[in-house]
Amino acid sequence: MTYTCATNARQQYDMFFPVLCPKGCASRTYGVWGNGVYTRDSSICRAAIHDGRITDEGGEVIVYQQPGQISYVGVDKHSIKSSSYGYYRGSFTFTPKIPDSPITCDTAIEDKRFELLTDFQITCPPGCLDSPGKVYGNAIYSYHSSICTAAIHDEKLSNEGGEVAVYTQPGQASYKGIKRNSVTSSDWKYSHISFSFTPDVIGVDDPPVSCFITGLDTRFTVQASLNLTCPPGCVSFEEGVWGSGVYTEDTAICRAAIHDGRLTNEEGGIVTFYRQLGQSSYIGLEKNSIKSSPYGYWRRSFSFEAKTPDPPDCTTTAEDSRFFKEKRFQFSCLPSCAETTKAIWGNVLYTTDSSICKAAIHDGRLLNGDGGIVTVYIQPGQHSYDGTERNSVKSLPHGPSSLSFSFTVNGTDYPDSTTASPDQPGGRNDDALYALIIIPVLLVIIFGVLLWRTCQRRRRYMRFSDV
Numbered sequence: 001m002t003y004t005c006a007t008n009a010r011q012q013y014d015m016f017f018p019v020l021c022p023k024g025c026a027s028r029t030y031g032v033w034g035n036g037v038y039t040r041d042s043s044i045c046r047a048a049i050h051d052g053r054i055t056d057e058g059g060e061v062i063v064y065q066q067p068g069q070i071s072y073v074g075v076d077k078h079s080i081k082s083s084s085y086g087y088y089r090g091s092f093t094f095t096p097k098i099p100d101s102p103i104t105c106d107t108a109i110e111d112k113r114f115e116l117l118t119d120f121q122i123t124c125p126p127g128c129l130d131s132p133g134k135v136y137g138n139a140i141y142s143y144h145s146s147i148c149t150a151a152i153h154d155e156k157l158s159n160e161g162g163e164v165a166v167y168t169q170p171g172q173a174s175y176k177g178i179k180r181n182s183v184t185s186s187d188w189k190y191s192h193i194s195f196s197f198t199p200d201v202i203g204v205d206d207p208p209v210s211c212f213i214t215g216l217d218t219r220f221t222v223q224a225s226l227n228l229t230c231p232p233g234c235v236s237f238e239e240g241v242w243g244s245g246v247y248t249e250d251t252a253i254c255r256a257a258i259h260d261g262r263l264t265n266e267e268g269g270i271v272t273f274y275r276q277l278g279q280s281s282y283i284g285l286e287k288n289s290i291k292s293s294p295y296g297y298w299r300r301s302f303s304f305e306a307k308t309p310d311p312p313d314c315t316t317t318a319e320d321s322r323f324f325k326e327k328r329f330q331f332s333c334l335p336s337c338a339e340t341t342k343a344i345w346g347n348v349l350y351t352t353d354s355s356i357c358k359a360a361i362h363d364g365r366l367l368n369g370d371g372g373i374v375t376v377y378i379q380p381g382q383h384s385y386d387g388t389e390r391n392s393v394k395s396l397p398h399g400p401s402s403l404s405f406s407f408t409v410n411g412t413d414y415p416d417s418t419t420a421s422p423d424q425p426g427g428r429n430d431d432a433l434y435a436l437i438i439i440p441v442l443l444v445i446i447f448g449v450l451l452w453r454t455c456q457r458r459r460r461y462m463r464f465s466d467v
Helices: 042-048 147-153 254-261 356-362 428-466
Strands: 017-020 037-039 060-067 088-093 117-123 140-142 162-171 191-196 225-230 246-248 269-279 298-303 328-333 349-350 372-380 403-406
Touching: 017 162, 042 060, 088 372, 140 162, 147 162, 225 254, 254 269, 328 356, 356 372
Parallel strands: none
Antiparallel strands: 017 060, 037 088, 060 088, 117 162, 140 191, 162 191, 225 269, 246 298, 269 298, 328 372, 349 403, 372 403
């Protein structure tokens, strides 16, 4: 892989990997969030300079993938100013292990340290009544509630702090707030996971599947597949959907099922949910009255078929079955697709068997080192396609093709002179024929006008001469 100043850890899937950074990254503007521990979407090479691992002359560093952190601190170091940030789902460092951040009055079980744990113990600091975190629920609390403040609310700790056992519980359809032990908890709607301070809690139920439920729900995290019954009317909800056919784990399941054509909005029904591995990118499509969004790498996925298609990559074309009958879709491209051996044919309008991402770089829609999201529009076929070299990508000429694609709504940037071949009706031969007919006619008209004006002048001269 070619590493640039823009490369970040979202584009990598190994737990640790070497990166050879180029020269001159300090002057670039790619974002860096954190200090020592950086968000996964930070520029690796600029973070390495910020962390003192290399200079602006470049060099090799070892990058280690780390769990997400609740917050990241922004610091100005080595001529690079990093930014602070709140919770982010993934991190990286330049050392194998990072110290756990201390438990605070705001720590919640959404902290990545507790991911996949069914029970654990933590030591809460004193004084959480003086600076309480948010609490939602009673006896069973939503996943983003403060653990230590909830422990005081549930009479498991005093304001002196101490050790407490925590048990994860299924998500609830709703949470009821109440004031207890000087802590006022709030009401909350559905949450995909909960916690309590005893293994079995009265009132913990298996909530009905709703339009809000995502693949993060604890009922779905330990089973490879299961059937669930979706209610009707999920189209009108606004819960996010990312992908098409294969969806990010945090996508609303029932809305994805409608998008994928497995259910109708009017009736809902039973659908089979399959857990899948994370994908390098996800496609955005508008189908069945639901518009899904594209996305880059996400660690886990789900689908409604046991076997999923290969993830989109630099070789994906507009002829992929996932785009069948689609007139418009969004696609997330990986970096460095200019190096793929998959060819492209055309200029502004491309044959549908061309690499989408390579064509996007050729058309100036993406930078090769950055990748990104592009919108693709299916267009009518052309009689011929010209090959050009643009943005360090060479496209090839091509004969007739039944369909094309472009990165503009109607492909109007395409030169008129290249929309047809010399041997096809409506091509350059027709233009030449029109020119051969029209130009002589225009010349005859112009000559006639000049001759008439000359005759008029001569007649006027003769008349004055006679006088």
